[in-house]
Amino acid sequence: MKSLIIQQIEENGGFLSFADYMGLCLYHPKHGYYMTGSQKIGIEGDFYTSSSISEFYGAVMARWFIKKVEAGEIPPVFCEMGSGTGAFIQPFLNEWKRISPSSYQEGVVYCIETSPYHAAALDSLEVFVLSSIQELPDAFSGVFYSNELFDALPVQIAQNREGRIEEIGVGADQGKLIFKAREDHQDSLSDYLIWAEITLPEGYRAEIPIAMLGLLENLQNKLGNAYIVTADYGYFSEQLQTRKKGTIRGYKNHILIPDPFKHPFQMDLTYDIPLTAYIKKAAEFGWVKAAVQKKTEFFWENGLTDFLQETSDPNPFSKAAKDNRAIRSLLSHEGISESFYVLIHKKRG
Numbered sequence: 001m002k003s004l005i006i007q008q009i010e011e012n013g014g015f016l017s018f019a020d021y022m023g024l025c026l027y028h029p030k031h032g033y034y035m036t037g038s039q040k041i042g043i044e045g046d047f048y049t050s051s052s053i054s055e056f057y058g059a060v061m062a063r064w065f066i067k068k069v070e071a072g073e074i075p076p077v078f079c080e081m082g083s084g085t086g087a088f089i090q091p092f093l094n095e096w097k098r099i100s101p102s103s104y105q106e107g108v109v110y111c112i113e114t115s116p117y118h119a120a121a122l123d124s125l126e127v128f129v130l131s132s133i134q135e136l137p138d139a140f141s142g143v144f145y146s147n148e149l150f151d152a153l154p155v156q157i158a159q160n161r162e163g164r165i166e167e168i169g170v171g172a173d174q175g176k177l178i179f180k181a182r183e184d185h186q187d188s189l190s191d192y193l194i195w196a197e198i199t200l201p202e203g204y205r206a207e208i209p210i211a212m213l214g215l216l217e218n219l220q221n222k223l224g225n226a227y228i229v230t231a232d233y234g235y236f237s238e239q240l241q242t243r244k245k246g247t248i249r250g251y252k253n254h255i256l257i258p259d260p261f262k263h264p265f266q267m268d269l270t271y272d273i274p275l276t277a278y279i280k281k282a283a284e285f286g287w288v289k290a291a292v293q294k295k296t297e298f299f300w301e302n303g304l305t306d307f308l309q310e311t312s313d314p315n316p317f318s319k320a321a322k323d324n325r326a327i328r329s330l331l332s333h334e335g336i337s338e339s340f341y342v343l344i345h346k347k348r349g
Contacts, residue, residue: 001031001264001265002175002177002264004024004028004031005021005024005025005170005172005177005264006172006175006177008020008024009170009171009172010172014171014172014180015169015170015171015180015182016169016170016171017156017167017169017170018154018155018156018157018168018169018170018248018260019154019155019156019210019211020154020169020170021169021170021260022154022155022260022269023154024264024265025264025265025269026152026154026268026269027114028265031265032265033265033266033267033268033269034114034115034118034152035114035115035116035117036117037116037117055087055090055091056091056304056307056323056326056327056330057088057091057299057304057330058087058088058089058090058091058092058093058094058095059091059092059094059095059307060298060299060302060303060304060307061088061092061145061229061302062091062092062093062095062096062099063095063099063302063303064302065078065092065096065143066096066099066100066103068143068227069100069103069107070100070103073227074141074142074143074225074226074227075141075142076103076104076106076107076108076142077107077108077109077110077140077141077142077143078092078107078108078109078110078142078143078145079109079110079111079112079136079140079142079143079144079145080092080109080110080111080112080145080146080147081112081133081144081145081146081149082112082113082146082147082148082149082152083111083112083113083118083122083129084113084115084118084121085118085121085122086111086121086122086125088147089109089111089122089125089127090125093109093125093126093127108128108142109126109127109128110127110128110129110130110136111125111127111128111129111130112130112131112132112133112135112136113129113130113131114131114132119131133215133218133219133222134222136222138222139222139223139224139349140222140223140224140226141223141224141225141226141349142226142227143226143227143229144219144223144226144227144228144229145229145230145231146229146230146231146232147231147232148231148232148233149230149232150209150212150215150230150232150234150273150278151232151233151234151270151271151272151273152268152269152270153209153211153212153215154210154211155207155208155209155210155211155212155248155271156169156189156207156208156210157169157205157206157207157208157246157248158184158189158190158192158193158200158205158206158207158208159181159200159203159204159205159206160200160201160202160203160204161181161202161203162202163202164184165184165187165189165190165193165200166181166182166183166184167181167182167183167184167185167189168180168181168205169181169182170261176261177261177264178261189208192208192277193206193208195277195280196237196274196276196277196280197237197276198237198240198241198274198276199241200241201241201244203244204241204243204244205243205244205245205246206240206241206243206246206274207246207247207248207271207272207274209273209274209277212273212274212277212278213277213281216278216281216282216285217281219347220285220347223347223349224347224349225347225348225349226346226347226349227290227344227345227346227347228282228287228343228344228345228346228347229342229343229344230278230342230343230344231295231340231341231342231343232273232340232341232343233272233273233339233340233341234272234273234274234275234278234341235247235272235274235275236274236275236276237274237276237277240272240274240276246271247271247272248260248269248270248271249269249270249271250262250263250267250268250269250270251267251268251270252266252267252268275292275341275343278343279292279343282343282345285347286347286348287345287346287347288345288346288347288348289344289345290344290345290346291342291343291344292341292342292343292344293341293342294337294338294340294341294342295330295337295338295340295341295342296330296331296332296333296335296337296338297342298342299330299331299337300331304327304330304331305327305331307323307327308324308327308328309323309324311324
């Protein structure tokens, strides 16, 4: 399948932008990593998410959502983009139905999932499965939510070389994929770095989140009165400009792969989203910032501890014992949640 990438490089004059390379590897209709029918998440996959660690993540978010609905801030409408196999939305629905059956009966839930493999796993749930954001009703009002979505969207790469910003893309040398540099045409990458308040030292790289900014613009055009809730890992600009090689990496069998060309089409590719750019773009759209906090803090504030179970069962492998361990891992300031941020903004239609 590497030949498919090399063909694209040749057809583009010997240079393929990293965004195009990442898009091919992850989203090619036939060969893309997310488009094929293999397990991606959990112990049998390549990486974990908070939803795959504990079902109570979805339950906590349901409680937060219901408070907004019952306060009259939003209608009982929820959309998750990048739903995967439903590890988040299934417990979300269960908790919503359990504690607020009346609003549940009136509610509508959309799941946006581009992968046919994952979309098929959602068919048994009481949700509308969509393949793209364009299929959402216009002026959508409610909550638009995603978890670890933006970090899998294609990015360009910029590098400072001898005081000038150049684009780092993909080339081929004797059948091997390599990084290749070219001029920053029209200074688009330079303009982004200035706007995002990133100053790259000599030889340093940074990702340019063209797809992330494009999705935020789509949300601006598509949503009405809505909360936009994004959970993802990332850094602020002052941190990003200290990462000499940028933050692009792969994951396969739960092993971090620094070389993004190691297993094209067969591993996840990801990066740390630029939080400063996300927040700044939201402000330009007029979205009101409600929260920017570590996921650990979000869990503590929204009652994840309520799901801890008292048990006298000495069996460490009982369901209660395993559930409690998973919850404590999400609440720990040394666990996975501490690597993630929850960004909550309110958009007025």
